[in-house]
Amino acid sequence: MSTLNNVITLSLLHPIDKTPVQSWTFEEEPIVRIGRSVNNDVVLYSAVVSRHHVELRQTEDGWEIHNTGTNGTFLAGERIESKPVQDGLVIRLARSGPNIQINVVQQTKGMSSIHALIAKQQARGRAVVKENA
Template identity: 45%
Template sequence: MAISLELIYPSGLTSLQNWTFENESVIRIGRDSNNHVVLHSKVVSRFHAMLWGFGNEWKIVNLSSNGTYLNNAPVPHALLTTGTIIRLAPSGPQIRFRLLVNRLIYPPKESSSKTIFLTEGLWRGLKADPILNTWCCKH
């Protein structure tokens, strides 16, 4: 399942950077350039944390002596839920974790041979169809 990681300003109201991962099952976070998410902060370790996806669930594992925090509590490892705030070190950067649920969008008539997948909530003007469990739009 695809996920989004959003580097947020300490107030939590402003997004500074976003990463989307659709096919990865392991995502590494840290200062080293070999990580998927590279953060240049003195409190972030070279290899600070790892996210591990299995099925529809994601787990975070702390790899740093500086610690990894979920919703302000230190954790060695934990299951992630959408909206969870990950903080690297007691005063480090904060990242919002989100599961991205793809919904099928029926294409307009002129492109009927194409299947379009959109991430839930990204396009305005779409309505949820609870019966079909899809997102629909008017053409």
């Protein structure tokens, strides 16, 4: 029986046009840490980002966001402490800090991340990569 693994991609969004300027993908990590300190998985150099600002934790039900910073983590302008992650969710680190988009791809254990991305795009009706049979 195959087990599922949730691949998570975090994208730092441009402050004005909200397009991704940098992305990080994690396939095996049960916890992904974001903050200003160099011992985080994603390091953001911003005065309003705490040294240890956010943890994303993989659970049996998917990923969850946990605020660990003093300046707060915001979703649609509301401060959150803990929240389940939905694909495409955008969080803001601190009231005036960077925006991070979170994308989750559920994949079967052993499936490569490119295959998971293709499956996700096909499910959304916009596959861009074709494989030869």
